[in-house]
Amino acid sequence: PGFGRHLTMQSPVCLIDNDVDGKLFVKESALQILQKIEQPVVVVAVVGLYRTGKSYLMNRLAGKQTGFELGSTIESKTKGIWMWCVPHPTKAGTTLVLLDTEGLGDVDKGDSKHDTKIFCLAVLLSSTLVNNSQGTIDNKAIEELQYVTELTEYIKVKSSDDDEDDTEFVKFFPSFIWVVRDFTLEQKIKGKSVTEDQYLEFALKLKSGNSRPVKEFNLPRECIRNYFPSRKCFTFPFPTTSEKVSRLESLDSADLSFEFLEVTDRFCKFIFDKSEIKKLKDGYIVTGRVLCQLVKTYVDTISSGQVPFLENAVLTVSVIENESAVKEGLQVYQSGMEKLKDSFPLELRDVCAEHQRLSSIATQTFMGRSFKDSEGTYTKCLEVMPSK
Known part of the structure; x- marks a missing residue:
């Protein structure tokens, strides 16, 4: 395959794996691919509970029907973080790096902090973070995104002891897209039709008061609002009949509902047009080669039980x-x-x-x-x- 100017990857590779003790490590073969990419990169990472169809959307972004494995069985298919680098479909001279993360909330994992580490790496490495969930954005769905509330424990901007301001984090953090799959509700608030984005903002509304239940209700919402000021929402209807859902990647467009395909196309177009090139502090553009160094630095730090300091990584x-x-x-x-x-x-x-x-x-x-x-x-x- 030709790298650098024109990159050809026929299928995804594992970028970050778990060893037998569940410790995260970087795959050398994947780093060698990144090392050869001299172009700026747009990095899109998808997170979400396992078995929610994350991989389907990533395959569509790669312009392929198959590639990232779809977990149609109870067992979570994707372990660690998988990577697919493809030429960006609309930005010339740019590479699109797709990161499909291990499904969160899989009970088989031993390390209770494993999911938080995967989530943190997705935030640190991406320029756009896609959170994929099913049903509705209700309190349960927001609580399932508890990893957001733990981000500050796992990521620091500076190694000094100064109190860190949320605005510092935001400079390093990706834009945020909430994808709701199998959405069956009418998009209405108090009887009035609303847009997908208004639906998301309504779900992230804070309650007033200082009681403990109110604080617990507000915390994940405050974190999402503060860390991800750039937010977007897409609500996907059921793709097809329930008996065909497990074969999503092998179905023709004719088998999928028109509405589902329409939202998929809108989602892909939005990512292609609006997802930014990955940048570091002060606007430094990240190439594949720089991303390679970042992956190594962040994974080594997190694996050794330390907190990655963003400024140190840049250094x-x-x-x-x-x-x-x-x-x-x-x-x-x-x-x-x-x-x-x-x-x-x-x-x-x-x-x-x-x-x-x-x-x-x-x-x-x-x-x-x-x-x-x-x-x-x-x-x-x-x-x-x-x-x-």
Whole structure:
């Protein structure tokens, strides 16, 4: 498969797996794929309870009928986080990275915090987070998203002890889409028809009062509202008759309801048009290669039981990327000067001119790859290139 400029992945691969003790680790083969993607990435992650049809939507976003495994049996199919990188259908020069996460709420898991870790990784890695649930957005559905209330325990912006403001988190967090599957209610509030987004905002309304039940009711809603100020909702009707639902991926469009297909198309179009390129603090654009470093940093930190500090992760990526950028720049210069030896003897004037030319190309090569070298530390490394 050709990577970098045109990427071809025929099917998804496991990006983050669990070992026999349930500890999360990154698959080297998946990192090698990301490492080769020099394009900016739009990262869409889907979370939700297992057996709610998350994988179907991800396959549609990939422009395929099958790929991510659909769990039609009681057992949860997806373990860890699976990744599918495809050329972005509407943004030229961009790669769409789809992350399908292990179904949350699977009773077979031993580690009670496992789901929270998967949820946190989906938040940390994505530029758009899709929460997939069934039925209605009622109190139960919001309580099932309890992981949102634990995010601040698992993610910190800075390693200093200063109290952190929610607005700091928001700079790093993805936009949020709530997908409601098998929605059968009329979209009405107090007898008046409402849009999907109004339906979501109504479900996230806070109650007034200070009693304990009111605080417990408000907490997950406050977290969703504060951490994800950019919110969107899609309500999907039943896709087909109940006996065919378990075969969703093998059904033709003719077997699926027109309304279901219409919402699916709207959902895909919205993601393609509105999902942003993944960025870090201060607007730094994430390429596949940078995402590769982020995955490693976050998974290593979370697996070792520590809390990932977002600024430290950016710092780690910066060091790795800039060291590589210096190496690439020097390589360009050195191989050019080696070639020059073949033309010896030369006038000093010609050697100096070639030195200047290669220095300039080396600097451009460095600038093309450098990452947040605001202090100019790494640029200085290039300046010490031999001038003889």
